[in-house]
Amino acid sequence: MTTSSVSKGCFVFKPSAKKKKLSLTAADYFIESLKNAEDGRMRFENYQLLWQRMKSQTEQLQEELNKNLFDNLICFLKKSHSDFQDKKNDWNCRVRSSEIPTAALLLGVNVTDHELTFNSLSDVLNEHVTPYVVLLQAQECPGIRQLLQKLLSQLMECGADLDLDEEDDNAPVSQRKMNCSMASLSGWYQKIKKKANTPKKKRSDSSEHWPAPPIVVVFKDLESFTSSVLQEFIVISSGYCKELPLILVFGIATSPMIIHRLLSHSVSSLLCIELFQSLSCTEHLATVVDKLLLSNQFPLKLSGRVLQVLITIFLYHDFSVQNFIKGLQLSVVEHFNSQPLSILCCDRPDMRHRVKNLSHNQCENIRHLASFMSFVESQTPEAQVKLLTDDSYLKLYPSRVGLPLTCIRLRMSMEAYGEGRGGANIRKAVIETFYHNQSTLFTSVQEMTRKFLIDLHTYHENYIPVLRCLHHFTCILPKYPLGKQIRELYCACLEKKIWDTEEYNSALNLLRMLAGDELVATLHKCLEVLKPYSGRQLDSALKKLEEFLAHFQCLEGDNLENIDDEESSPQKGLQKKTDLYQLQKTLLEMKETRRTKKPSRFESLRLEVVDFLDGLVRDYLTCPEEHPLYEVVYFSAASILRKHLNAVPRIALHTALNNPSSYLKSLKNDGTLSSAAPDICIAYKLHLECGRLINLYDWLEAFATVANADDESDSDSLNQVDEMTHARFIRVVSELELLGFVKPTKQKTDHVARLTWGGC
Known part of the structure; x- marks a missing residue:
């Protein structure tokens, strides 16, 4: 749409009414990929039903395999929580007052499976122990401030009403600045405990939670955490052990020795560690x-x-x-x-x-x-x-070829009469024909x-x-x-x-x-x-x-x-005193006896x-x-x-760059260079025709010739590369260098060295 006006202005055009594009479901993609979609819907439903059964079976297996580990961990948490309550009542007990209960979960090197284990652990703890479970990852906690902020934000999602700064009251809760400190967390826990002690109707969803539930902090990937962040968090938390029932869970993939490598002796002494081994x-x-x-x-x-x-x-x-x-x-x-x-x-x-x-x-x-x-x-x-x-x-084919015609007719008559009196007589005749004739033993007509x-x-x-x-x-x-x-x-x-x-x-x-x-x-x-x-x-x-x-x-x-009866006389002769000749003779007799035994x-x-x-x-x-x-x-x-x-990445890259139609269905697979192909594919095919050193100017001209082949212009303008084509070429060369196909060379400044497949 265009406008003609003497003066410059801003014109508003309403978008043309377009039909809403319907989103395709998984069944639509499944049926679309079939060559013969006669029973595509039924095949997809069969797949869904079968996989749903298999998936439920795997989930049940996962629960059964983790049950022993989770039960032992809950017993440890229960014991630690009871110790915390005893320490608070008995102020004279100072031996382990500054130690934080810590469970070290040795899960193995299959790191991709750990996420499912921690999610299951979080569900179990939320259901039976405490609603305050925090899951931390190393990439989300580069510093102690980010760690505390992540800790408090997850507690907010658990339903905790934490103290917030009053700088921006109009901002939403997720964007306000939190007072990220253990003191605010301790004060919040005391408020929660006071509210829990007041006579109030209990919530049905928290009926299984322990009284004064602990705060469980799970470090999913302990090896990836920075040593200074861990040590600072443990030192700060140890100062609040009397007021805050904090329990740490370390997810370890390699070895329990990683705890002593990340933490110094003075910091690790603040932890009461118990090791738990998962199923291999x-x-x-x-x-x-x-x-x-x-x-x-x-x-x-x-x-x-x-x-x-x-x-x-x-x-x-x-x-x-x-x-x-x-x-x-x-x-x-x-x-x-x-x-x-x-x-x-x-x-x-x-x-x-x-x-x-x-x-x-x-x-x-x-x-x-x-x-x-x-x-x-x-x-x-x-x-x-x-x-x-x-x-x-x-x-409908007989299971044995050569079934007598009489038997087939009897079978047809039996089906016609049904199960009545006549059908019973015919059935008897069929059985006699089939089984009493020993020379030809045939079964009934069945669906093959x-x-x-x-x-x-x-x-x-x-x-x-x-x-x-x-x-x-x-x-x-x-x-x-x-x-x-x-x-x-x-x-x-x-x-x-x-x-x-x-x-x-x-x-x-x-x-x-x-x-x-x-x-x-x-x-x-x-x-x-x-x-x-x-x-x-x-x-x-x-x-x-x-x-x-x-x-x-x-x-x-x-x-x-x-054993007593089978003891042969040559074996008894070995117990007597004899010379070398008699010993050799006795051994030969034993050998012959074993052969004929x-x-x-x-x-x-x-x-x-x-x-x-x-x-x-x-x-x-x-x-x-x-x-x-x-x-x-x-x-x-x-x-x-x-x-x-x-x-194999090398094969996948070569296929994508040399034959883009295998991934882009809109392109035709005619084996020739086309301007419709992506720029990197054009440059890649051109660089395959060069030797070990590639002249950048020649490469640019060849690229411009192919990329602008569909433009209607004279031959003189084709020889001159415009700025847009030049910029596209520079970007393509940078991408090929990033992928490792070419690199700069000191031999010639206007050349690049080819690194792959067929270089001279």
Whole structure:
């Protein structure tokens, strides 16, 4: 909009009415990223429901793991608070009157997890101990004044009415100047105590708080605090120990020795320190893996490579369990976003309905699965054609090809008659046809897809207990041939057939030499694992274990007699006096006796146990790839997960600068230099064409030619670089220098040296 006027003036233009831009939700972004959004909304809802269940499980685990630590800390706070009250009543007690109760929480090097721990601690203290909990960070407290100001401001948020300066009464409370001193804090606490002692109706939310509740100051990252700030705060606070029930909590990531490095002896002597050790991050991870991944309550599973990527990032980068859980959440999102058949990744009650409502496109997606094609190749040519062309045949398919036509007709008649008298007779005929003919034993007509998914659920139900039994046997072996943690064994079993590895054969050889007491104790552990599966497919294995334990109990009373009877005569001859020739002869006889010795009852029974375990492993610990439709419930895109969680900055920078269309969708990926690209991308591509030294003037001219290529001007004006283009070029060179691609050189003043990729 323009105006024409003789005189200069100010003109006001009302903005044109524009439609309000609707904000997109997470579901909209999820559906927009799908290639085929036929069931996008349902897949997003499945993801939300599944992750909500997993998230609630992780939060519950976090509470259970921190419960012991928080209970011990509350006991310490209670004891310290009672000591404070006793000291105030007994003025003759001067021994520890100036010491501040201090709890040193050793939380480990997983610093990213500390925030969640401190938030949980603050909630517990606010609920059961005191409403006055202050959380301090080093970056917010560079000096003692800022520390006291942060302390008092957080107490204001807790409901404390602190004394404020009267310089600016009209300013809001958050902007007024506070009287930042421990004296004002002590005076405020005395007022609060007097108000609490007056007869008044108690508040329901503070009914669990202690009388005269203490003030708990938590230093989240003790190592990052300045030594002088800490010492000054402790010295000032020690002078108010008689009037103010102050309790300090130090969050330590490295070692308790950091307290003595930051504080001098005279200052540390003012603290009454008690050390509290939290659960190690590796034990926390083991619990998360056990409850989330080695559990049948969630339908989604991770492949061996994906799980290995998450564990590798945990062990070699940050030791953060929260980052591991975020990686798990990313895996869930990627699975439901990239797998069109993820709508079938559900619990058993919802499975039948979803399989019944499969569309033609979803049936085509099933046919494109590699596991399904492997199953089709094993069928007859007639069945292959129907499986690949007929959707109804795909949903309703006999589990055995070659089912007699009579049986199919009987089944159809049974469904037509229902459960009445005629249906009962037909059902009897079906059973006789199916089971009394020993040559052809077939099952009823079932939904093939649903059958495969149910088989996967059954496979997982049997997989986890057998895996735990194998781990109980292998974790007691020397050098741990199959890993010390169950997650290592789980990854090995997912990637390949475990019984084909050298480590597995080595473990079996060691088990064949296992001592009797260790063998019986391990059998008892396996029995506890398999007890919940009584009456199911593993019921026979459970009964076999009970038989083994009964046999070992029978052998316990015969151990001493067997040892006395099996003592051979060559061994008795060693106790007599003999010469060298007789000794050599006796040793040779003992060697021959061992070769021809018949195994004892215990050794035979031990071999039976090992063979039984080997049979369980071969039957139930098969690879997931051997089961049709395993892609529906297994997320195996380890490369995508590694790209997001363990990105390489050099590759990301090169991709962004050399191919900006990968990040900016508005640009076309034609591989040529375009003026529409960002300035830094243009300069970066031009600098790739240069050698070790780059002439700045030539670089500027090339940059101006590309940047002004779309301008309609003659050739003479293109040769002259305007000020705006010059300024853009200077900024781009500074950015490339900051990123480390070029640097100034003393060889030539009008040149810069190239630092990366292909310099001569």
